[in-house]
Every structure is written in C-alpha cells, then in structure tokens.
Amino acid sequence: MVTGKKIIIKSPKEMEKFAAAVAKNLRGGEVLALTGELGAGKTAFVKGLAKALGISAVVQSPTFLLMKCYRVNPDASSGHAASPIQGFVHRPSSIVHSLCHVDAYRIKDERELMNIGLQEHLADPATVTAIEWADRVVGLIPDDAIWIKFEHGSDSMERIAVLNI
C-alpha cells in the first residue's frame, strides 16, 4: 500500500515516461481512478498509457462519448515489469487485451455509466480501465483501484501526480 506518494512531472515527455512506468505494472483487470481539475494531465496520462501498451490509435478525450475502448497490440506492448512501482499488487492475468478510457465529467448520476456497460469492462480481467473524474462516480470505483490525482505544478509545464495504491 502506498499513500500520497508524489511524483513531479516536468514536461509532456516526462508525463509519457510516468505513464509508461505505470503501464509496465499493469496485468489486466486494474482500474485507474484519475482525478484532478481541468488541464491537470489526466487525458495526457491516458495517451501515454495507451502508447506504452502498444495502442496505435489516436487517443482523443472521451468527455463527450463517455467511454472509448482500444484493443492492445500485444507485440508492441512494453511487456512485464522492469521497474515495479511500489504498492502494485500484481494480478494473475498476464496480458492486457484492451484499454477502456472513461470520462465522468458529464455524468450526473452513476447509473449513466452503468447503462453504457462500464461494469462489464470493470469485471474483465484482460481490460485496464482508466476513469477520468473518478471522484464524481466514487460508488462505481472498486476498492482495489489505483488512485492517481493530478495537480498543476509551479509552472505551466509542470504537473504533480499523487499515487494512492
């Protein structure tokens, strides 16, 4: 268990590196609960995650569509943990098949996300689900979710990620 570990991210490039480090610790079935205000880096993080998982599609913000899912190209993915992040509980499933990118920004009622089939993805051991604005749908987030809070840093490029695993 890791609570409140802060990671300073100084540039978009470093955001990509941080996302890749997280991706290396994913085995499928994980839920990444992302929080932080507008422009704090949530979507940029998921773009980095997708890249590290070998997804070649352009990851656009899912705010309007609520959810976008991507197939992982297993050959291109970064494979097993080279530098485990402390606190990650590694699951038995060994391959991530898909990444579901969810956005609760427009959600007024948690049931809206249930209605579009979110639970099927949450329950899939080969899917990684990243939920932006997760603090707006706390009731849907599993207990073992990985919470990452993004904050604006001291200059316009800098962001801070706060990990709670």
Place this chain on the structure above:
Amino acid sequence: MRILGIETSCDETAVALVEGKNGRVREIESLVASQIDIHAAYGGVVPEVAAREHVHAIIPLIETLLGNFRTRPNIDAIAVTAGPGLFSSLMVGVETAKALAYAWNIPLVRVNHIEGHLYSSVINEAKPLKFPAIALIVSGGHTEIISVKKHGQYKLVGRTRDDAAGEAFDKTAQTLGLGYPGGPAISKAALSGDSGAFDLPRPMLKEDNFDFSFAGLKTAVLYSWRNQKPATKNQQLVSDMAASVQAAIVEVLVQKTFRAARELKAKTLVVGGGVIANDALRAALLSRGKEELPKLDIRMPQKKYTTDNAVMIAAAGYFHAASSSSPRDQLRAKSRRTRGSTRAGFTQWSKIKADPNWELV
C-alpha cells in the same frame, strides 16, 4: 425514394423520414426522444432503475413517426447509424433496424455518424453537391477535416489529437463559470467582449498538416484566467475572455479548413456538427470564404440539423442507396432481398453490427 433514418449513437434517440430524389433530400418528419412523451406511450411506467433510455424510446418513437406498426410502411430503405459512438447505445438502433428490415423485408443501409453530419447541409437544399468536396465536422466529440471525392468516397485529411472543438468551448466555459452547455454560453458572452483582449495560442496553426489540438488552449485559458486579479474578474472580463477563446477556436478551424480546400482543389465545402451552430464560426466561414476562395460553394446546414438527428442519417442513407442502384437494380434487389442484398449501398440485415470505433476513412 423514401428512407427511414435511425440514430442512437450517443445521447439522443432520433428517427426521421426523408424523401430523396435526383440528388436532393427533403425532410418529411423528424422526431427526437425528448419531443414526445415516452412515459405516456409506455403506459406511464418506466423502470428507471434498469433504464437504458434508448431502449424505452426507440419503439414508441418509430410508432409515432410511422403511425401504424402492423403493416409494412411505404419506405424503400432503412438507414441506421452503426458507429462511431457508444456500443450499448448504437446497438439499440442497429438491432431495431435489423428487426424491422427483416420483418418488413426492406433493405438496410449502415451509416457512419460522421457521414450523417457531412450530409446535414444537403437536407432541404435544391442544389446537388459538386465534387470534389471538403468537409469540416465539428462537435463535442469530433473535429475532423475530410475530403470527399464523390458520394461515399472519403479520406481523412485532419483531426484533433486530443480534445474536440466543442469540448474546448464546454471546458473553457466551465473555467469562466458560464455553465453547461458551454458553446452557446461562450458565444453569448462573447457578443459583448473584445476578442483581442487576451493573447491566446492558435494551436497547430503553423504546422504543415490539417490536425487540430485544443487541450493546450483549454489549459492556456485556465492559467491566463488564474493570473487575473480576482477584483478584475467582472462580467466584462468574462466576456473578453469568451470572445478571445471563441476567436482562437474559430481562427484555427477556418484557416485549416480553407487551406485544405485550396490544396485539394475542392469545389464545395460542407460543414456539420454541433459547433457549426456557433454564429461567429458561421460568419467567419462565409466571409473568409468569399475573400479567399470566392468560387468555393459553402454549404451550411440549418441550425436544427447541427445537433444529432436522424434526418441526416436518412439523407446519407439515401445517397448510399441511390449511388449504387439504378431503378432496375432496385427492382433486382427487391427480388433478391430475402437472401439479403450485398451490393455496395446496402448491408445484409444479418451482417450489420454496431461498431463503436468505426472510422469513416
């Protein structure tokens, strides 16, 4: 040719009837779920707990549109949005269309949602489209430039790499405390603002491609707004920022679109999507078009067709059906229909599937 259109790709459940003839499409009737009392149509009880809104709305809506469900209606094809969108939402429209196509023995056309927006400017217009055309589709979820060689032949020229233009409007409106939906709020506030008051970036304007990026603009607005002294953040400053944001978004959209139109020697520019309801964007497209490319025929949809609707889906469906079939072909298709038509414009009912990631090009 009479076409029934069905659209359930995102929030709206919509159905429509159109008449298509000689490259022109006319709306006969159009319904969206919020317009009729679904609860009444259902006998008063809707189990909200299991509510998948489209499921409740779709059948009463089609019944209202056609008047009578029991006999085969006088329509020549059913056009349905098969993607992109939310899988569970798309599925409702697609499965309904399949069932009706089978039961009524009517051919089915699968339509891409973006293609629907692309044809929204053709509805109720007397002039047929001239090709090659360039299309700008801008909404809450999409920002794309597409080249159209002829009906049904598309090529993606550029798109947003992060946020859609509509999302940029919504999220900057949030920063300014203007509420949701942000597009109309920004555009209203901008009326009394100075668009030169804030120096905001014009993302990717100088880059040698037709892609967009609006996430950086959203963040630039946030930082710039934060740096203002709280005491100065009055109504006028909000209006100034709204006008500045709108000018930045409009300038990038308009410049890239005209650059694409010029490079691809387009005869026509078609635009569509929710953001096309923005008056500043409409005015800029028309005035800049007149200056820069006076020969370019700019086709703008009526505002009611800029948001998601089924008329545009039926319109796109008409062009699929019409471009692939002479009257004799249509007769032949009718005789073959029990086995399902597999010709270009139509999709066999048993083969059509909802595809949430369907890329038009």
